[in-house]
Amino acid sequence: MWFPVRCAACGATGASPCPACVRRFRPAPQLEAPPELDDLLALVAYDAAVRPFLTGAKYRDARAALAVLGRAVAPLLPHDVVAVTWAPTTDAHRRERGFDHAELLARTVAAAAGVDVPSPLLRRLPGPHQTGRTAERRRREPPAFAPAGAVPARVVVVDDVCTTGATLTAAASALRAAGAERVVGLVVGRTPRPGATARRAA
Numbered sequence: 462m463w464f465p466v467r468c469a470a471c472g473a474t475g476a477s478p479c480p481a482c483v484r485r486f487r488p489a490p491q492l493e494a495p496p497e498l499d500d501l502l503a504l505v506a507y508d509a510a511v512r513p514f515l516t517g518a519k520y521r522d523a524r525a526a527l528a529v530l531g532r533a534v535a536p537l538l539p540h541d542v543v544a545v546t547w548a549p550t551t552d553a554h555r556r557e558r559g560f561d562h563a564e565l566l567a568r569t570v571a572a573a574a575g576v577d578v579p580s581p582l583l584r585r586l587p588g589p590h591q592t593g594r595t596a597e598r599r600r601r602e603p604p605a606f607a608p609a610g611a612v613p614a615r616v617v618v619v620d621d622v623c624t625t626g627a628t629l630t631a632a633a634s635a636l637r638a639a640g641a642e643r644v645v646g647l648v649v650g651r652t653p654r655p656g657a658t659a660r661r662a663a
Contacts, residue, residue, distance in 0.1 A: 466525045469514045469517035469523045469525075469526050470482045470510070470514065477514065477517075478529060478530075482510065485510035486505045486511060488506065489504060489651045490651055490652075490654065494626075495623065495627075495629055495630045495633075496630045497629075497633035497637060497644065498626075498629060498630065498633050498646045499643050499645055500539075501626075501647075501648070502537040502538075502647050502648070503623065503648045504530070504533055504534045504537065504648070504650065505649065505650055507622045507653075508650075511649070511650045515530075515562075515621045515649060518562050518565075519554075519558065519562050519621075520558075524560075524562075527562065527565050528569055530566070531565075531566050531569025531570045531573060531649075532570075534570055534619075534647060535570045535574040536574070538574045539617060541615060542576060542615060542645075543613040543614060544580050544615070545577070545619060546579055546618055547563035547564050547566070547567035547579060547618065547619045548563050548604075548606070548618055548629060548632040549564065549585045550585065551604075562621055563620050563621060566619055566620075566649070579619070581610065582608060582616065582636065582639075583606045583607070583618075583636070584609040585604060585605075586606060586607055605631060606631055606632050606635040608638075612639040612641050613640075613641070614640070614641060614642045614643065615645075616636050616644050617644075617646075618632050618633060618636070618644060618645070618647065619646075619648070620632075620647075621648060622648055622649060622650040622652070623646065623648045623650070623651045629648075633646070
């Protein structure tokens with residue numbers, strides 16, 4: 462049986478995110494890249510307008526938004542990209558959800574950009590979950606990654622959101638230790654500085 466797609470934020474039928482919710486998105490804040498990254502490219506500000514689509518994909522299996530947002534992020538992919546990979550989630554989250562949201566997003570980005578299928582260049586090492594932790598604890602106890610294959614000189618690491626930057630920093634550090642010379646992060650949403658305001662996207 463065919464079930465129509467509903468917007469993860471407002472419930473409207475047709476697309477997720479729907480056009481009305483897209484109009485609430487704000488441009489990504491212009492902030493420095495987290496440590497170990499040469500650059501961080503983001504589509505929109507991670508705020509109340511965007512949050513339902515990314516949390517819905519991870520916690521309520523509302524994956525339709527990842528396809529839409531992944532295609533929207535694809536034009537940001539650097540032209541000199543050699544390999545696209547992702548910051549893998551924990552094994553426990555993969556088993557619980559049945560998929561890795563970052564991998565799904567990376568594959569959507571690569572397909573939309575017409576580049577090679579993403580390579581699993583990283584594996585997540587045992588450690589604490591980031592979900593629900595304070596920014597201070599995320600920075601003090603970041604996730605740990607190790608190389609999962611040969612690492613090329615230029616790598617783009619895809620994730621859904623950058624909040625403290627701890628996950629992307631840890632991923633980039635592992636890639637650099639394995640030989641990467643340039644590492645760029647690519648995310649859907651980036652958290653603005655506390656109290657910051659931004660104009661709404663047109």
